[in-house]
Amino acid sequence: MKFTIYQSSRQGPRAYNQDRLAYSYSKDALLMVLADGMGGHRHGEVAAQLAVKTLTEAFQRLALPTLPSPAKFLTDYIQQIHDMIENVRQADDLIESPRTTIVAAIVQRNTLYCAHVGDSRLYHFRDGHLLFRTEDHSIVQSMYRKGLISKEEMLTHPYRNKIYNCLGGETVPKIDLADRHELLDGDIILLCTDGVWNVLDDKTIKNILISGLVTETVNHLLDQAEENSDHTGDNMSAIGLQWGDLQLHPQAVSTITMPLDQTTTIINPPAQHPSGTSTTDVDDLTDDDIEKTIAEIQAALISTKPKKY
Secondary structure (H helix, E strand, C coil): CEEEEEEEEECCCCCCCCEEEEEEECCCEEEEEEEEECCCCCCHHHHHHHHHHHHHHHHHHHCCCCCCCHHHHHHHHHHHHHHHHHHHHHHCCCCCCCCEEEEEEEEECCEEEEEEECCCEEEEEECCEEEEECCCCEHHHHHHHCCCCCHHHHHHCCCCCCECCCECCCCCCCCEECCCEECCCCCEEEEECHHHHCCCCHHHHHHHHCCCCHHHHHHHHHHHHHHHCCCCCCCEEEEEEEECCCCCCCCCEECCCCCCCCCEEEECCCCECCCCCECCCCCCCCHHHHHHHHHHHHHHCCCCCCCCC
């Protein structure tokens, strides 16, 4: 495989950053995952961190060098994340279940597999055109689909930031698995949270991404999102992928000589205040608390027989 990939996250106007994102690749498979911890519920960062760690660790274990069924891997492990979140709530005696959105993609044999829950999005661009975009699990999207409101009304509707489908909570999530998409050299894939697409329309996102390499355009995208955001804005996170080797760049990845039993994983660290202190406040879990909680849950589940994919 040959590709160029870049990810980044901004805290924005929020007191702390509940977004988590990562990518991982073996010789013949690539995983991208982005989770947006829901700020309306306590400890969304726990759910988001658990989502990213669960998928990347499972990928590292099983994609050596490919997954027999990428679609089944995505749906099974995303469901497992939801189940584990309830264990997190019980283990840490939290008042309510942490909740998060998720969008995850696997590229294998030049084919893109994507699954999502909530309103974090995946975009697929080719030759300057939008080929595919995930559909938000939001109240306004449902109302638009039923013909109750227009696209223009979606932008200002009081429920525009409310979603009906997430990981965590009493309701079992509906995991939306997209049709497979073939990737061609030069295709661009973007995963982003609502902090990005809420303040930038699809045309603006496309024009920024096609203006150069993702190693530069992802930051331009976040710069523009941050500039457009007001005091009610959200955390902003994005992963950008350019497929193939049409654009030669020092940061481009080639897995041709990569060993069959090796993986590489890059997890974006939580944002820090300029002073270097954590972005969480007194009532929130520290990064060490999150890792300890997740480690305890994983240890409790270690006897579970792993699935084969």
